[in-house]
Amino acid sequence: MTQLDHGKFSKMTTTFHTLLALDVFVLFFSGYSLMFNDELWWMVGLMGGASGVSAVHRVAGGGLLALIVFWMLMMVTTDTGRGNFREILPSKGDFDAFIQDVQFLLGNVDERHPNARQFAGGTADEIPLLTYIGKGVVFIFAAELTLLSISGVLIWSKTGVISLLATKTAAAAFVTFHGLLGVIMLMGVIFHIFEHGFHPALYPVEVKAFIPRSMIPEEHDDSTEGTGIERLELAPSWNMASTVVGAMAVIGIVSVLLGSLFDEGYPVPRELAIGGGPTDVLLTVGINMGVFVLLLGLVLQMYGNLLRVRWQKQLEQEASEPTAAADGGRVESDD
Amino acid sequence: MSYREHLPETEGYPRAAIAINAVIAIAVTALILWWASEFAVFYENLFRIQPVAEGANAGVGSDWTSGNQIAWLDFLIAITHAADVLMGVFILFMMFLHWGAFRRLAARMRQPGDSGSSAVAADGGRVDDEASAGTDGDTAADGGERA
Numbered sequence A: 001m002t003q004l005d006h007g008k009f010s011k012m013t014t015t016f017h018t019l020l021a022l023d024v025f026v027l028f029f030s031g032y033s034l035m036f037n038d039e040l041w042w043m044v045g046l047m048g049g050a051s052g053v054s055a056v057h058r059v060a061g062g063g064l065l066a067l068i069v070f071w072m073l074m075m076v077t078t079d080t081g082r083g084n085f086r087e088i089l090p091s092k093g094d095f096d097a098f099i100q101d102v103q104f105l106l107g108n109v110d111e112r113h114p115n116a117r118q119f120a121g122g123t124a125d126e127i128p129l130l131t132y133i134g135k136g137v138v139f140i141f142a143a144e145l146t147l148l149s150i151s152g153v154l155i156w157s158k159t160g161v162i163s164l165l166a167t168k169t170a171a172a173a174f175v176t177f178h179g180l181l182g183v184i185m186l187m188g189v190i191f192h193i194f195e196h197g198f199h200p201a202l203y204p205v206e207v208k209a210f211i212p213r214s215m216i217p218e219e220h221d222d223s224t225e226g227t228g229i230e231r232l233e234l235a236p237s238w239n240m241a242s243t244v245v246g247a248m249a250v251i252g253i254v255s256v257l258l259g260s261l262f263d264e265g266y267p268v269p270r271e272l273a274i275g276g277g278p279t280d281v282l283l284t285v286g287i288n289m290g291v292f293v294l295l296l297g298l299v300l301q302m303y304g305n306l307l308r309v310r311w312q313k314q315l316e317q318e319a320s321e322p323t324a325a326a327d328g329g330r331v332e333s334d335d
Numbered sequence B: 001m002s003y004r005e006h007l008p009e010t011e012g013y014p015r016a017a018i019a020i021n022a023v024i025a026i027a028v029t030a031l032i033l034w035w036a037s038e039f040a041v042f043y044e045n046l047f048r049i050q051p052v053a054e055g056a057n058a059g060v061g062s063d064w065t066s067g068n069q070i071a072w073l074d075f076l077i078a079i080t081h082a083a084d085v086l087m088g089v090f091i092l093f094m095m096f097l098h099w100g101a102f103r104r105l106a107a108r109m110r111q112p113g114d115s116g117s118s119a120v121a122a123d124g125g126r127v128d129d130e131a132s133a134g135t136d137g138d139t140a141a142d143g144g145e146r147a
Helices: A011-035 A042-047 A049-077 A079-087 A092-107 A132-154 A157-163 A169-196 A239-263 A279-318 B015-047 B062-069 B069-106
Strands: none
Touching: A011 A042, A011 A049, A011 A169, A011 A239, A011 A279, A042 A049, A049 A079, A049 A132, A049 B015, A092 A132, A092 B069, A132 A169, A132 B015, A132 B069, A169 A239, A169 A279, A169 B062, A169 B069, A239 A279, A239 B069
């Protein structure tokens, strides 16, 4: 069986990915403009102040609950779902891929492990459905989303937690817990955007997540050995773009991590902490950079969907115009 | 003629399952949120002073103080801070790992404006540049395939 190394997800999965991403971006923008309100004051204003932000966060939170319940049902009730679940279980190959990636970075090996390849150039038998990072993302995000949903439902109504734990401060603790838990997801998504938007062969977006496999031809000429990456031309803007966004992603991850350590929510302090000073300026810039990478992710995922629409139109056009060459051979596309 | 005729039959998810599960998911969500907001009937209680707390610190605001001293909640927050730091460091490591790997992969690709491979061979085919010929000398001398 030959199969392209991209476009392996079903239409349900790609659509779900888009909906989940949109919903999670809205949750990040609303949730972290509350948690980091000194740094993202402009975003609070943009969403209509504190009450506006909480309303946005609640609506998106309801959407997330529905998406998660739907996904779990799909994984349990359908054969495809149960089959895919086996595909994402970690294997020894994934651990080897991680080690080999470190070796690849150090220059000790010449190729990345098949379980690490985003741009593969092999058959589906050699290249697994997900890279080791992809599997990690699925597991970490699934655990995170579960805990965030549970803590989110608990603080849906503050009086609800109070009736369980009997004090207002305990409710504040759960709000803090919910926010701190999301920081892992926030940092992970910043990395996810860099990983899938700035691979040199796939820049600016990895279409695998957006074009379902039903729209990808099964056959392709694959006479060369190796990954074939040598035959691709690097985009002129890649160097600059990957450097700038890479730096912003690193600064953003460090800043939200530091911000989460400084912004203590529990135990609730006796005195009001008034921010200010040069370190806060740096933190403000850094957190805003992280948020900018998120915004870029939102734009790139819309672009991925735009590519899918264009690809579908092109396929429809090609289907309506016969493209056989005069000698009956196949006409090669010019890319 | 639909473009789908040229494309493979791939095993996706049954439409009925998607529709039924979507309806169930929305129903379950509505149920969870209804259950969660059920607690909120007496919202005004939140802002009432509760001077009836017992113990050494009894008095106005004592529930605030006692709620601020729940050890397991403090521990839960500390654990989450630790998890944030651990995962943050790990994610930063993965970030640099991929950044470096991407730079190495980019160096292998044809550089922008590299016109070497646009040459046309005598038979009209395209000349592959040195990349497929193997710059690192891994093509066997007898023209056979490398192991």
